[in-house]
Amino acid sequence: MKPRLTLRGLTRRFGNVAALDGVSLDVPPGEFLALLGGSGSGKSTLLRVIAGFETPDAGTVQLDGTDLLGVPPHRRPVNMMFQSYALFPHMSVASNIAYGLKREGLPRAEVAARVAQAIAVLRLEGMEARKPHALSGGQRQRVALARALVKRPRLLLLDEPLGALDANLRERTGFELRAIQRESGAAFIMVTHDQAEALALADRVAVMDHGRIVQAGPPREVYDRPSTRFVATFLGAANVLDGTRTADGALDCPGAACTLRAEAPLPEGGTAVALRPERIRLATEPGENTAAGTVEESAFRGESSLLLVRLSGGATLRVSHAEEDGAPPPRGAAVRLAWDRDDVVPLLP
Amino acid sequence: MRVALRLVPGLWLALLVAAPLALVFVLAVSWQSNGVPPYDPPWAGQGTNPDNLRLLLEDPYYRASLAQSFVVAALTAGLCLLLAAPMGIAIARAGRWRNALLAAVLLPFWTGFLIRIGAWIGLLRDEGWINAVLRGLGLTQDAIPLLYTHGAMLLGMVYAYLPFAVLPVFAAATRLDPVLEEAAADLGATPGHAFLTVTLPQLFPALAAAFLLVFIPAAGEYVIPELLGPPDATLVGRVLFQEFFQNRDWPVASALALALLALLTGPILLFQRLGRAQ
Numbered sequence: 001m002k003p004r005l006t007l008r009g010l011t012r013r014f015g016n017v018a019a020l021d022g023v024s025l026d027v028p029p030g031e032f033l034a035l036l037g038g039s040g041s042g043k044s045t046l047l048r049v050i051a052g053f054e055t056p057d058a059g060t061v062q063l064d065g066t067d068l069l070g071v072p073p074h075r076r077p078v079n080m081m082f083q084s085y086a087l088f089p090h091m092s093v094a095s096n097i098a099y100g101l102k103r104e105g106l107p108r109a110e111v112a113a114r115v116a117q118a119i120a121v122l123r124l125e126g127m128e129a130r131k132p133h134a135l136s137g138g139q140r141q142r143v144a145l146a147r148a149l150v151k152r153p154r155l156l157l158l159d160e161p162l163g164a165l166d167a168n169l170r171e172r173t174g175f176e177l178r179a180i181q182r183e184s185g186a187a188f189i190m191v192t193h194d195q196a197e198a199l200a201l202a203d204r205v206a207v208m209d210h211g212r213i214v215q216a217g218p219p220r221e222v223y224d225r226p227s228t229r230f231v232a233t234f235l236g237a238a239n240v241l242d243g244t245r246t247a248d249g250a251l252d253c254p255g256a257a258c259t260l261r262a263e264a265p266l267p268e269g270g271t272a273v274a275l276r277p278e279r280i281r282l283a284t285e286p287g288e289n290t291a292a293g294t295v296e297e298s299a300f301r302g303e304s305s306l307l308l309v310r311l312s313g314g315a316t317l318r319v320s321h322a323e324e325d326g327a328p329p330p331r332g333a334a335v336r337l338a339w340d341r342d343d344v345v346p347l348l349p
Numbered sequence: 350m351r352v353a354l355r356l357v358p359g360l361w362l363a364l365l366v367a368a369p370l371a372l373v374f375v376l377a378v379s380w381q382s383n384g385v386p387p388y389d390p391p392w393a394g395q396g397t398n399p400d401n402l403r404l405l406l407e408d409p410y411y412r413a414s415l416a417q418s419f420v421v422a423a424l425t426a427g428l429c430l431l432l433a434a435p436m437g438i439a440i441a442r443a444g445r446w447r448n449a450l451l452a453a454v455l456l457p458f459w460t461g462f463l464i465r466i467g468a469w470i471g472l473l474r475d476e477g478w479i480n481a482v483l484r485g486l487g488l489t490q491d492a493i494p495l496l497y498t499h500g501a502m503l504l505g506m507v508y509a510y511l512p513f514a515v516l517p518v519f520a521a522a523t524r525l526d527p528v529l530e531e532a533a534a535d536l537g538a539t540p541g542h543a544f545l546t547v548t549l550p551q552l553f554p555a556l557a558a559a560f561l562l563v564f565i566p567a568a569g570e571y572v573i574p575e576l577l578g579p580p581d582a583t584l585v586g587r588v589l590f591q592e593f594f595q596n597r598d599w600p601v602a603s604a605l606a607l608a609l610l611a612l613l614t615g616p617i618l619l620f621q622r623l624g625r626a627q
Binding site: 084086090151 | 534535540542
C-alpha cells in the first residue's frame with residue numbers, strides 16, 4: 001500500500017537546538033500513529049511541520065505523493081486538532097464546526113447537513129447554539145474533534161487530544177477516538193507524552209527523543225522489544241542492566257552478580273539489556289537467568305505489588321509481583337529472581 | 350474598614366460630581382443679572398426661569414453647535430479607530446519591541462498639552478515648517494492656509510486622542526490567543542479571512558470602547574477647536590466658553606452643559622453595557 005504521508009530527512013533547528021534531526025517516516029492510509037516523547041523531544045514540532053505552521057530547514061513532506069512544503073497551511077488537505085482545542089470563543093458550537101466547510105465554499109445545505117452529522121456523531125445535540133465557554137472540557141474536546149473531522153481530511157493531526165481531560169473521561173474518550181478513527185478511515189497522527197495513551201490507542205507508536213524517531217512499531221513490539229535504553233526506560237520503566245558482552249553474546253552483569261542470556265546474542269558492542277518488571281518471577285532454585293537479592297521496599301498497587309529488590313551485586317531491580325501469585329515476600333526477605341531468555345531484551349549500543 | 354472604603358468614593362462623588370451638577374441644575378433655571386456672581390437664583394424672588402432651556406430648543410444656533418460637535422467627535426473617534434486598530438494589534442505582536450512602541454504612544458503625555466498644540470500651530474501656520482518645506486521644494490509660491498481650518502482641527506483632535514484609542518485595542522490584542530489564527534488557517538482560511546472572521550470579531554468590544562473613550566471627551570472639546578479650528582467651527586465647547594466668559598450668561602451656559610450631558614448619557618450607558626458584556 002502506498003503511504004499516505006511520507007516524511008524524509010526532516011530537520012528543524014531553533015538556534016543550536018535541533019528540534020527535528022533527520023526524521024523519516026511513512027504513514028499508510030487509515031493508520032493511527034502515536035508520536036510519543038517527552039517535552040522537547042520534537043513531537044509537536046513535527047506535527048506543526050506537517051500542518052504547515054513550521055518550515056523545516058531540510059527534508060520533504062509528501063501527502064499521497066504530492067509535496068506539501070510549498071503549500072500554505074490553509075490549502076493543505078490536512079487538519080489539526082489543537083492541544084488547547086483553539087475553539088473560536090465568539091462563535092457558537094455550530095459555527096465553529098461549520099467554519100472550515102464555509103471556507104471551502106460548499107453550498108449552504110451541504111454545510112448544514114455535514115454539521116448536523118458531525119454533531120450527531122460526537123453527541124453534541126442541543127449544544128449547537130452554545131459558546132465554547134459554556135461547555136464542559138469533554139464537550140469542548142468533542143467540538144474540536146468535530147470541527148477538524150467535518151472537513152473529511154485525509155490526514156488528521158491531534159496534539160495531546162486527551163491531555164486536558166480528567167482521568168475517568170480519558171479512557172472513554174480514548175475508545176471513542178479509536179472508533180471514530182476506524183469509521184472515518186483517515187490516517188491519524190497523535191502527539192502524546194502519555195505512554196499508556198499511545199499504547200492503548202495507536203496502531204503504531206513512534207518514540208521520539210532529541211528530534212529523532214528512536215523506534216517505531218506496533219505498541220506490543222515497542223513495549224516488549226525496546227531497542228534503546230531511552231525507549232526501555234521511557235515506556236513502562238523497564239530495568240536496564242549494564243555489563244560486558246561475553247564471547248557467546250550473553251551479558252556479564254556485575255550489578256546483578258550473574259550472566260544474562262537472551263534468545264538472540266547481544267549485538268556487537270552491546271553493553272546493556274532491558275528487563276520488564278512484570279516479566280521477573282520469584283524462583284526457588286538457582287540456575288540460568290537467576291539472581292539473588294533482598295526485598296528493600298514493597299508497594300501495593302491493586303492488581304500487583306511493586307518490589308524493589310537489591311541484588312547481591314548491588315543493582316536494584318523493579319519487580320512487579322502479581323496478586324494472583326499469592327502474597328509478595330515481605331520487606332527484608334531474601335529472594336531469588338528468575339526470568340526467561342525471551343524476556344531479556346538486548347539494547348543497541 | 351469596608352465602610353471607610355465605601356466612604357471614599359461616596360465622598361468623592363458627592364463633593365465633586367453631585368454637588369457641582371446640582372449647582373449647574375440650579376444655574377440653568379436662574380436669571381441672568383449684572384451682579385456678582387452674574388445671576389439671580391430661583392429663590393431670589395423671580396422663581397424658576399424656563400427660558401434658558403427653551404432657548405436651546407428654539408434657537409437653531411445651539412442645536413447646530415451640538416450637532417456639529419457630535420459630527421466632529423464621531424469623525425475624530427472614527428479616524429482614531431482606523432489608526433488605533435492596526436497600531437494596537439501591531440504593538441501587541443511586536444515581541445521585544447512591544448514596550449518601546451507602547452512607550453512611544455504614551456510619550457506625548459510627558460509634554461504639556463498646550464505646548465503640543467502650540468507645536469502644531471508652529472507646523473501649520475502660513476510661515477510654519479510645512480509651508481516652508483513646500484515653498485523650498487518649489488511646490489507652491491504662496492502659503493497654503495493650513496491653520497484655522499477644519500482639517501487642522503480634526504488633525505489636532507485625532508492627534509490628541511489617539512493614545513486613548515490605542516490602549517484598549519492593545520490591551521485586548523495582547524489577550525488574543527495566536528493559536529486561533531492558526532486554527533482558522535488550518536480550517537482553510539486565508540490570512541486575511543482569518544483576521545476578518547476570527548481576530549477582528551474578538552476585538553469588537555475593545556474597538557467600541559476605544560470609539561467611545563474618544564467620542565465622549567471629544568464632543569465637549571474646547572481647546573483644540575479654539576486654537577486650531579476656523580472661526581465657524583462653533584463647537585459646543587466654544588459656545589459654552591462664549592456664553593460663560595464673554596456674554597457672562599451663566600444660566601444659558603449651564604443649560605447648554607446640561608443638554609450636552611444628557612446627549613452623552615446614551616453613549617455612556619452603551620459603554621457601560623459593553624463593559625458588563627466583556
